[in-house]
Amino acid sequence: MSEQMPNLVDVDDLWVKFPTRTGMFDAVRGVSFSLGKERLGIVGESGSGKSMTGRALLRLIRKPGIVEAKQMKLMGEDLLSKTEQEMRDVRGQRISMVMQDPKFSLNPVMTIGDQIMEAYSLHAKATKRDAKDKAMEMLKAVTIRDPDRVFRAYPHEMSGGMGQRVMIAMMLAPDPEILIADEPTSALDVSVQGQVLSIMDRLVEERGMGLIFISHDLNLVSSFCDRVLIMYAGRVVETCRADKLHEAQHPYTRGLLNSLPRLDQPRDRLEVLKRDDAWRDAASVVETS
Amino acid sequence: MSGVEIENLNVWFGDGEDRVDAVIDASLRVESGASFGLVGESGSGKSTILRAITGLVPTWSGKMVVAGEELGDSRSATFFNKVQMVFQDPYASLHPRHSVDQVLSETLHLHGYDDIDKRVPKLLEDVGLGTSFRFRYPHQLSGGQRQRVAIARALAPKPEILLLDEPTSALDVSVQAEILNLLVDLREERKLTYVMVSHDLAVVGHMCEQIAVMQHGKVVEIMSVEEMRAMRPQNEYTKHLLTSSLGYSRPESVR
Numbered sequence: 001m002s003e004q005m006p007n008l009v010d011v012d013d014l015w016v017k018f019p020t021r022t023g024m025f026d027a028v029r030g031v032s033f034s035l036g037k038e039r040l041g042i043v044g045e046s047g048s049g050k051s052m053t054g055r056a057l058l059r060l061i062r063k064p065g066i067v068e069a070k071q072m073k074l075m076g077e078d079l080l081s082k083t084e085q086e087m088r089d090v091r092g093q094r095i096s097m098v099m100q101d102p103k104f105s106l107n108p109v110m111t112i113g114d115q116i117m118e119a120y121s122l123h124a125k126a127t128k129r130d131a132k133d134k135a136m137e138m139l140k141a142v143t144i145r146d147p148d149r150v151f152r153a154y155p156h157e158m159s160g161g162m163g164q165r166v167m168i169a170m171m172l173a174p175d176p177e178i179l180i181a182d183e184p185t186s187a188l189d190v191s192v193q194g195q196v197l198s199i200m201d202r203l204v205e206e207r208g209m210g211l212i213f214i215s216h217d218l219n220l221v222s223s224f225c226d227r228v229l230i231m232y233a234g235r236v237v238e239t240c241r242a243d244k245l246h247e248a249q250h251p252y253t254r255g256l257l258n259s260l261p262r263l264d265q266p267r268d269r270l271e272v273l274k275r276d277d278a279w280r281d282a283a284s285v286v287e288t289s
Numbered sequence: 290m291s292g293v294e295i296e297n298l299n300v301w302f303g304d305g306e307d308r309v310d311a312v313i314d315a316s317l318r319v320e321s322g323a324s325f326g327l328v329g330e331s332g333s334g335k336s337t338i339l340r341a342i343t344g345l346v347p348t349w350s351g352k353m354v355v356a357g358e359e360l361g362d363s364r365s366a367t368f369f370n371k372v373q374m375v376f377q378d379p380y381a382s383l384h385p386r387h388s389v390d391q392v393l394s395e396t397l398h399l400h401g402y403d404d405i406d407k408r409v410p411k412l413l414e415d416v417g418l419g420t421s422f423r424f425r426y427p428h429q430l431s432g433g434q435r436q437r438v439a440i441a442r443a444l445a446p447k448p449e450i451l452l453l454d455e456p457t458s459a460l461d462v463s464v465q466a467e468i469l470n471l472l473v474d475l476r477e478e479r480k481l482t483y484v485m486v487s488h489d490l491a492v493v494g495h496m497c498e499q500i501a502v503m504q505h506g507k508v509v510e511i512m513s514v515e516e517m518r519a520m521r522p523q524n525e526y527t528k529h530l531l532t533s534s535l536g537y538s539r540p541e542s543v544r
Contacts, residue, residue, distance in 0.1 A: 045461040045462070045463065046432075046461055160331070189330035189331055189488065190330070190488070190530065190533040190534055191330065191529060191530065191533050192330075193533065194533050194537065194538075197537050198537075198539075198540055201537075201539065201540075216461065216462070218462070219535070219536040220536055220537060222536065223535075223536030223537040223538065223539075224536070224537040224539075255463065256462055256463060259462050259463045259465070259466035260462055260466075260491065261466075261469065261491040261492055261494065261495035262491055263490060263491050263494045263517065263518050263520075263531075263534075263535075264518065266494070266495070266514075266518060267495075268473075269470055269473065270466035270469055270470055270495070271466065272463070272466050272467050272470065273463035273466070
């Protein structure tokens with residue numbers, strides 16, 4: 001990350017809270033990070049607040065949930081003070097999100113082509129002809145071999161990997177500055193996973209997009225991303241360079257890494273993570289890079 | 290004695306034009322007391338083999354000898370005393386309105402035990418859950434605890450063979466480690482035979498001595514865990530699976 005370039009995203013002290021009968025539940029507690037034109041990974045177990053962080057950025061937390069932050073900026077613009085109307089120009093157009101399972105995020109009664117065209121013309125006010133060209137171009141960009149057929153197909157005619165590629169095509173049609181990918185490959189087979197990742201990889205490289213990659217898979221994040229935030233119980237316990245993830249220091253990160261079975265290092269027993277309440281209570285780590 | 294012996298197993302669904310061949314000419318042999326892994330992508334037929342063994346698919350041909358019994362169209366009551374299955378999703382495989390006690394008692398009753406009240410706490414202890422969990426409902430349990438209940442249920446009739454269908458893929462890695470350790474311990478204590486299906490090669494590598502790789506319904510390679518760890522598979526597809534399981538490798542063009 002070069003110093004003079006403005007960050008795409010700056011988040012300072014982000015909290016996501018939900019009131020419950022037993023008091024306030026803090027899903028995200030004081031998370032701070034910034035994103036440049038890079039691949040930022042957020043890893044953690046279920047319930048660690050990684051998806052909530054991604055959703056909060058798009059202000060997708062519904063009431064009664066509360067989002068608070070000292071600062072949440074998109075290229076210098078404050079996201080928190082935007083009205084709901086103004087947020088619509090951000091969502092999809094400037095920050096896009098790819099969710100985990102294409103089965104639930106595509107409209108089952110609309111053809112793929114119509115869905116991509118809709119996503120595009122909603123933001124670009126293009127003619128039908130332009131929208132169609134763009135949709136075909138996007139389908140080709142995500143390496144779909146037979147875009148004509150896929151354009152006319154319905155979601156149930158797609159396999160999981162195809163569906164996820166279509167999702168990415170749809171999300172990228174308005175040319176966003178930032179893509180949030182929430183477990184984009186968890187529902188896919190390993191070999192398809194590689195293809196989907198390389199598409200996102202190329203787009204980051206070619207378009208200078210920022211990517212927030214949310215995942216529970218440590219090996220994947222360490223081989224795919226540039227930088228990683230490790231979350232536990234709503235806070236960031238550690239940040240490090242992705243390729244240095246295996247040298248991480250925090251006992252939680254170490255525990256997670258050691259609990260993974262590995263092909264190259266056979267062991268009789270897997271290490272079981274011993275949770276320490278101190279990890280939960282300490283303040284979020286702020287980057288020191 | 291062989292625990293599971295399968296010869297030229299074919300499984301299909303539907304007929305005529307709609308016929309799908311889920312398993313094609315699969316043959317494998319699992320010695321009694323061994324641990325055998327089945328890997329492959331979704332739709333490769335690995336779970337279907339387990340379902341064929343338990344009698345959950347009606348349309349199959351070939352020869353299956355499991356726990357000394359040659360299998361026909363139906364399964365005898367004693368078959369289920371010897372062979373049990375643990376399913377993938379502990380959120381779906383436990384009845385939401387049955388307490389742990391009901392789940393285990395019913396299973397014990399079906400297998401003809403009388404001293405159910407004594408056996409339930411024993412079963413819970415065997416899987417590392419205290420007796421305090423006995424009267425809880427599934428929604429009061431975490432994913433890992435649910436999977437332990439599912440394992441306790443499978444252990445109830447004291448089986449010889451456990452069929453494990455992705456037992457940890459719905460769990461977090463730290464919980465996965467606990468369940469895998471439990472399965473290793475149980476196998477050692479009871480001399481169980483495992484047939485384990487997983488898409489995660491590292492998990493299968495940890496648990497199993499022999500691994501069969503499946504693609505499009507066929508067994509393309511059977512190898513030992515040492516061969517797999519040494520990354521010396523014979524088959525191209527296996528190589529591809531192994532390299533993709535190691536994480537993302539950036540193509541030269543984007544580096």
